[in-house]
Amino acid sequence: xxxxxxxxxxxxxxxxxxxxxxxxxxxxxxxxxxxxxxxxxxxxxxxxxxxxxxxxxxxxxxxxxxxxxxxxxxxxxxxxxxxxxxxxxxxxxxxxxxxxxxxxxxxxxxxxxxxxxxxxxxxxxxxxxxxxxxxxxxxxxxxxxxxxxxxxxxxxxxxxxxxxxxxxxxxxxxxxxxxxxxxxxxxxxxxxxxxxxxxxxxxxxxxxxxxxxxxxxxxxxxxxxxxxxxxxxxxxxxxxxxxxxxxxxxxxxxxxxxxxxxxxxxxxxxxxxxxxxxxxxxxxxxxxxxxxxxxxxxxxxxxxxxxxxx
Amino acid sequence: xxxxxxxxxxxxxxxxxxxxxxxxxxxxxxxxxxxxxxxxxxxxxxxxxxxxxxxxxxxxxxxxxxxxxxxxxxxxxxxxxxxxxxxxxxxxxxxxxxxxxxxxxxxxxxxxxxxxxxxxxxxxxxxxxxxxxxxxxxxxxxxxxxxxxxxxxxxxxxxxxxxxxxxxxxxxxxxxxxxxxxxxxxxxxxxxxxxxxxxxxxxxxxxxxxxxxxxxxxxxxxxxxxxxxxxxxxxxxxxxxxxxxxxxxxxxxxxxxxxxxxxxxxxxxxxxxxxxxxxxxxxxxxxxxxxxxxxxxxxxxxxxxxxx
Numbered sequence: 001x002x003x004x005x006x007x008x009x010x011x012x013x014x015x016x017x018x019x020x021x022x023x024x025x026x027x028x029x030x031x032x033x034x035x036x037x038x039x040x041x042x043x044x045x046x047x048x049x050x051x052x053x054x055x056x057x058x059x060x061x062x063x064x065x066x067x068x069x070x071x072x073x074x075x076x077x078x079x080x081x082x083x084x085x086x087x088x089x090x091x092x093x094x095x096x097x098x099x100x101x102x103x104x105x106x107x108x109x110x111x112x113x114x115x116x117x118x119x120x121x122x123x124x125x126x127x128x129x130x131x132x133x134x135x136x137x138x139x140x141x142x143x144x145x146x147x148x149x150x151x152x153x154x155x156x157x158x159x160x161x162x163x164x165x166x167x168x169x170x171x172x173x174x175x176x177x178x179x180x181x182x183x184x185x186x187x188x189x190x191x192x193x194x195x196x197x198x199x200x201x202x203x204x205x206x207x208x209x210x211x212x213x214x215x216x217x218x219x220x221x222x223x224x225x226x227x228x229x230x231x232x233x234x235x236x237x238x239x240x241x242x243x244x245x246x247x248x249x250x251x252x253x254x255x256x257x258x259x260x261x262x263x264x265x266x267x268x269x270x271x272x273x274x275x276x277x278x279x280x281x282x283x284x285x286x287x288x289x290x291x292x293x294x295x296x297x298x299x300x301x302x303x304x305x306x307x308x309x310x
Numbered sequence: 311x312x313x314x315x316x317x318x319x320x321x322x323x324x325x326x327x328x329x330x331x332x333x334x335x336x337x338x339x340x341x342x343x344x345x346x347x348x349x350x351x352x353x354x355x356x357x358x359x360x361x362x363x364x365x366x367x368x369x370x371x372x373x374x375x376x377x378x379x380x381x382x383x384x385x386x387x388x389x390x391x392x393x394x395x396x397x398x399x400x401x402x403x404x405x406x407x408x409x410x411x412x413x414x415x416x417x418x419x420x421x422x423x424x425x426x427x428x429x430x431x432x433x434x435x436x437x438x439x440x441x442x443x444x445x446x447x448x449x450x451x452x453x454x455x456x457x458x459x460x461x462x463x464x465x466x467x468x469x470x471x472x473x474x475x476x477x478x479x480x481x482x483x484x485x486x487x488x489x490x491x492x493x494x495x496x497x498x499x500x501x502x503x504x505x506x507x508x509x510x511x512x513x514x515x516x517x518x519x520x521x522x523x524x525x526x527x528x529x530x531x532x533x534x535x536x537x538x539x540x541x542x543x544x545x546x547x548x549x550x551x552x553x554x555x556x557x558x559x560x561x562x563x564x565x566x567x568x569x570x571x572x573x574x575x576x577x578x579x580x581x582x583x584x585x586x587x588x589x590x591x592x593x594x595x596x597x598x599x600x601x602x603x604x605x606x607x608x609x610x611x612x613x614x615x616x617x618x
Contacts, residue, residue: 052409099606106348106408107605110556114602117553121595240416247413277428283420290414291403 003310007172011165018157030157032265033164034222039257040167041214042242047251049207050187054109054239055116056215061234062092063216068229071142078145082220089216090209097208120234135230156225163221172254183207247289250298254310259297315449320583326471328578329478330533332571334551335558337529339570344502344522350415353552354422355527359385359534360543361430367437375440385535386528393527397520426545439470439539474536557601
């Protein structure tokens, strides 16, 4: 009960902030919520199942380009384009899962990295369709979902909150379900889970498709809400970011990804006023986190304050 | 130009790529073989070598050759020392856990890259080669009067490029001799074969690890110094060598030196030749897919015999 109170409380707080935040932070928070949904998808694989992927930008970009190209070249309206983005994410993650899950550990990391890199280069290669590095803008007329104009600040925030809330509740329910328990067991001891008669591959496959689809949902929404689709979202940096956010917030916690994203977003936002080398902070954060706090912020909360936090 | 001379030219350019690539990849392969650490920051050591070479060359005002010779010695030493420091402060404390070291070296990548951006700036800067004579190459053509020798325009290379190839071959032989013929190499191979047993026999494993990490970085830096008169120094130049080194190390079999060198020659040459026929982006897409698929279906590499 306490658990649901905490998570619903956060969503209520975010809803309340909608009415009081100044415009700049209002826009930032909408962005953070979409990116946190991406991080939550990543966390399902990395935090709960122990699968460290270095190629999640592929899924984020699959969603984003599935949606964007649907609007741009197939003339779809927002709703079917979003669905196209989700389907693209599910298909891409399914194919990659079928290949990459044959490997484990370091090889899994490199395989995901290589396929994501191939995806990024493909976006550049098919520049005639994707406009490559430059990217393209989703026109305001195409950003109407059921008559709601998503390019308006208020609607954008609420749509981001809806996405975030859905992903949050889905994660919460999932990790407390028997399926989620098996995922954690796989992370802790794969051999034993196999011996107990669970189909480890099927569980990993399912969680990878789910994680990829969630990342794609975030990618498609990002494109739709902020009106821009570009190749930089497919680059290695966008595979590293969710890892960083999840590590910072706490791998294997439901709220960790949001806290990590919020923290890192503002850290970079503040520092980019001072220097152009803001990625330096990301590097230092990665090294310091792996050295001193591999459990992240929520991990520390779990260790010191509340052991039962999901 | 016709296809024949064109291919010769592509092969020559490819050989230079292969030489530099082999040096970089052998460094990566050493670190992976002995320490079981995947060093994502390896490309940045390459970049540091090139940037340091520029810095040393421009601070020595006398003859450019003196500056370059100094860079050739100093840059690898500085980068090696940096890597040893990184090993002792970061990797050692992570207990060389494979997954956590990857995350930490990603962090290291951004730190090195961004600090370079702050100190060196976003410009690409050239370094003058110590010697750079153009050598034209002849081509044989079957004309009306039988075989004759012609000098096609554009077919040629420079003495510096040939020197790079020669230097790389010499260095690779030195690395091989170090690994196979000296006591240091013996200790490294013992650590690679069985860390626990090596420790039991009194080998200071931690110092070996620090040394190997430093050596790997120094090799990458050396490759960076060698390439900088051909290709300018830039703070983002580490990405391509990192990717190519990964490809080479994985195709050659993780941790096997002869396989790595063979794969470097193969990839370097085919990179030059493929980009004559395909766009470089397409060539890169195919190469990355190849690496992924090799890891999935043949994890011991194309030339490796034993299981990884």
